[in-house]
Amino acid sequence: MTDTVIKINQLTKDYGKGRGIFDVDLDVHRGEVFGYVGTNGSGKTTTIRQIMGFVRPDKGQSSVLGYDSWKNATKIMQYVSYIPGEIAFPSLASGTDFLKLQAEYQGVTDFSYMNHVIELLQLDPTANLKRMSKGMKQKTAIVAALMADKEILVMDEPTTGLDPLMRDAFLNLVREEKEKGRTIFMSSHIFEEIEEVCDRVAMIKDGHIVDTLELWQLRHWKTKTFRIYFSSKEELARFTEAFRFVIGKKEAQLCCTVEMPVEETSHLFHILKDYQVSSLREEHLSLEQYFMQVYQKGANKNGKC
Numbered sequence: 001m002t003d004t005v006i007k008i009n010q011l012t013k014d015y016g017k018g019r020g021i022f023d024v025d026l027d028v029h030r031g032e033v034f035g036y037v038g039t040n041g042s043g044k045t046t047t048i049r050q051i052m053g054f055v056r057p058d059k060g061q062s063s064v065l066g067y068d069s070w071k072n073a074t075k076i077m078q079y080v081s082y083i084p085g086e087i088a089f090p091s092l093a094s095g096t097d098f099l100k101l102q103a104e105y106q107g108v109t110d111f112s113y114m115n116h117v118i119e120l121l122q123l124d125p126t127a128n129l130k131r132m133s134k135g136m137k138q139k140t141a142i143v144a145a146l147m148a149d150k151e152i153l154v155m156d157e158p159t160t161g162l163d164p165l166m167r168d169a170f171l172n173l174v175r176e177e178k179e180k181g182r183t184i185f186m187s188s189h190i191f192e193e194i195e196e197v198c199d200r201v202a203m204i205k206d207g208h209i210v211d212t213l214e215l216w217q218l219r220h221w222k223t224k225t226f227r228i229y230f231s232s233k234e235e236l237a238r239f240t241e242a243f244r245f246v247i248g249k250k251e252a253q254l255c256c257t258v259e260m261p262v263e264e265t266s267h268l269f270h271i272l273k274d275y276q277v278s279s280l281r282e283e284h285l286s287l288e289q290y291f292m293q294v295y296q297k298g299a300n301k302n303g304k305c
């Protein structure tokens with residue numbers, strides 16, 4: 001039986017004029033990294049604030065470890081490390097002062113993991129809190145959230161403001177946390193990072209969940225797509241006329257794209273022996289491409305997009 005850590009059921013927060021979230025259903029399982037993607041204003045932060053119990057839902061329910069988010073927000077904080085989308089720092093002199101305050105508040109006495117995170121993110125916490133760059137502030141918020149080593153991590157666009165190197169370092173931290181058995185819920189609009197670290201992903205659009213996907217499905221799709229380059233126009237034409245799974249052709253580049261059921265792959269390789277092929281590469285469907293397809297389908301259905 002799957003152990004559900006975060007359960008969201010018919011959750012609705014209606015801000016009017018179609019803004020908010022509507023009838024959201026989500027289950028986050030113990031030990032998984034769950035990604036939450038959507039364009040600006042699609043409802044990611046609204047959902048996360050509901051999970052944390054900051055806002056009363058208009059309808060439906062969110063619960064964490066069986067505790068109703070709204071009714072037991074304080075209890076939930078015992079189990080959840082939270083990185084908000086926007087951090088409002090108190091007026092303190094330095095990052096160190098802020099981290100000390102956080103440690104006191106969260107009852108942290110062992111600072112070894114905090115120091116590990118500081119080192120990994122190359123943060124100088126002694127800097128003036130007010131003068132910190134966006135990235136430094138984000139790192140400080142990450143350190144503050146992770147220091148308590150709680151079993152659930154809820155993060156609202158945690159890589160905002162981080163440069164690509166630091167983003168990689170952060171994703172390594174996420175992997176470390178997953179290794180430790182943590183359950184992680186993170187929102188993002190950067191598809192690559194969700195693709196890199198998440199087990200499952202939900203896509204939200206205009207406040208509605210439009211799809212939920214297990215990331216391994218992207219790698220083990222029922223169809224395979226290849227781009228094949230030929231030595232001449234004649235060879236390209238001969239192939240495209242003969243092979244029924246061709247979905248596109250670029251004469252100038254002497255290449256075509258084929259998309260076919262996985263079980264046809266060996267057949268393709270077999271017939272290619274009769275052609276002069278200069279190169280062949282498999283095209284993987286990226287999460288972003290998949291997302292665009294889902295959005296497009298949604299648009300066809302409801303006339304939006």
Ligand SMILES: Nc1ncnc2c1ncn2[C@@H]1O[C@H](COP(=O)(O)OP(=O)(O)OP(=O)(O)O)[C@@H](O)[C@H]1O
Pocket residue numbers: 015019020038039040041042043044045046047085189
């Ligand atoms: N307190 C509020 N009052 C009125 N409208 C709100 C409130 N909070 C959010 N909204 C609206 O609800 C919608 C969803 O906002 P939300 O912040 O959840 O989106 P998001 O997916 O997190 O966006 P982003 O990626 O830009 O951070 C937006 O149209 C936003 O303007």
